[in-house]
Every structure is written in structure tokens, then in C-alpha cells.
Ligand SMILES: [Fe+2]
């Protein structure tokens with residue numbers, strides 16, 4: 019699977035930044051808390067993979083690394099603007115973004131490159147799991163404000179497209195054996211705890227900052243159902259995929275969801291149509307689709 023860098027712009031109505039999800043503001047802020055993780059997080063991913071680029075001989079994988087970096091750079095650019103809308107709406111977006119930069123910069127200083135790559139591999143498995151869920155189940159985001167839905171769908175599609183790149187780099191540059199397995203599995207355990215603690219913390223802070231909106235009992239009920247509901251909740255639905263990561267022979271494409279990528283051209287066309295229909299929007303231009311290499 020060759021990741022393609024798509025230079026897209028999205029029409030995000032700023033008055034809906036705190037309430038764009040069809041299930042209300044509390045679920046909106048779950049997505050918003052994830053958005054706050056991307057600028058610092060994706061930079062960390064790009065750097066940890068780039069560190070090993072010269073050790074890759076396979077020209078195919080080299081190209082995939084370029085595509086991966088190109089896609090993450092586009093995601094970051096769009097999430098920075100998205101997060102600015104959250105800041106404008108009165109949420110502490112910049113403060114939380116800076117906090118994550120500080121944490122990850124500290125990690126960069128103290129962790130050896132192989133640990134940093136392990137963290138990336140684990141978090142790329144997270145983005146792949148969450149992306150797959152978003153794409154396979156229309157109740158995850160369907161019916162929400164169009165521009166936000168398009169942006170999250172685009173991000174989910176590209177996370178799927180490049181889901182194996184950091185893992186293939188990992189397998190290429192690290193010596194096979196129990197050490198490699200233990201580092202990957204152990205990092206998944208610690209990364210899981212850290213990731214959800216940060217998401218929970220950021221999510222609660224956004225809800226508190228937006229508390230004047232009201233409807234908290236219904237909103238909290240919806241978000242609890244959205245995340246933990248036994249049939250459709252995020253956590254129960256990703257549990258199997260999360261466990262599969264611990265198989266010694268795991269590979270991201272063991273979960274073959276290539277079929278989900280068939281939507282991508284239709285999505286790009288829909289983004290164009292939305293942007294053309296709202297020429298006054300500040301992000302109404304798309305600057306063409308180009309291949310990574
Ligand atoms: Fe991304």
C-alpha cells in the first residue's frame with residue numbers, strides 16, 4: 019500500500035467547533051481532545067521514523083516512508099488550524115498543545131531512538147484501530163457537520179493507508195528476536211496507559227472549559243455510551259485489535275481493511291464540492307493532489 023500525500027483543505031465552520039458532532043458537544047470534545055494530540059504527536063512520529071531512514075535499503079519502503087511523512091505533515095497542518103478554531107472558541111487548546119510538546123520533547127531527550135520508534139509503532143496501531151472503527155461504522159461520525167466529518171474521514175483513510183509503514187521500518191532496522199518483541203509489547207502497555215490518561219485529561223478539560231453550554235447529564239451519558247457501551251463503544255470495539263498486537267508475528271495488514279480505502283476518491287470529490295459551494299470559507303481552496311514521491 020503506497021501512501022499518497024493529498025493536499026486538502028477543509029471547510030470547518032468555526033461557530034460549530036465545540037458542537038459539530040451529531041451526538042452533541044461532549045462527544046465533539048472527545049474528537050477535539052484527539053485533535054490536540056496531533057501536531058506534537060505526528061511530529062514525534064515523523065522524527066522517530068526519519069531517524070532510521072538511511073538504514074533502509076528497500077526502495078519500496080523508502081518511498082512509503084516519504085509518503086508517510088508527507089501525509090502526517092498534511093494532517094498536522096490541518097489540525098493546527100482546527101486547534102486554532104478551538105482556541106478562538108475559548109478553549110485552552112494552545113496550552114494543552116504546548117503541554118504535549120513539552121512531554122514529547124522530554125521523551126525525545128531521554129528515550130533511545132529504538133524506544134521512540136516503538137512508541138510510534140504503538141500509537142500508529144492506535145490511529146489505525148480508531149480509523150478502522152470510524153470508517154466501518156457510520157454511527158461513529160455520520161450525520162455530523164460536513165467539513166469536520168470530511169476532515170476526520172480523510173485522516174482516518176490516510177492513517178489506514180500508511181498503517182504498516184512505521185511497523186515495516188521497525189522490522190527492517192531492529193534485530194529480530196525476543197528483545198525486539200519485548201520492547202514492542204512493553205511499550206504498548208505503557209503507551210496505552212499514557213495515551214488514555216492524556217486523552218481523558220484533555221477531554222475533561224475541554225468539557226469544563228465549555229461548561230456554560232449545559233446539558234451535561236445527557237452529554238455525559240452519550241459520551242459514556244460512545245466510549246464504553248458494550249455493543250458499540252470505542253473500547254469494547256477495539257479490544258480485539260489491541261490484543262492482536264501482542265502476537266509475536268503481528269502485522270498491521272493482518273487486519274485487511276483495504277476495502278475501506280475505496281472511498282477515498284469519492285471523498286476527495288466531495289471535499290472539492292463542499293469547498294466550491296462555500297467560496298467565502300477561509301479554507302475553500304484545494305491545491306491539488308500529488309503523489310508522495
Ligand atoms: Fe495522521
Ligand SMILES: [Fe+2]
Pocket residue numbers: 063090142145177180
Ligand atoms: Fe499516522
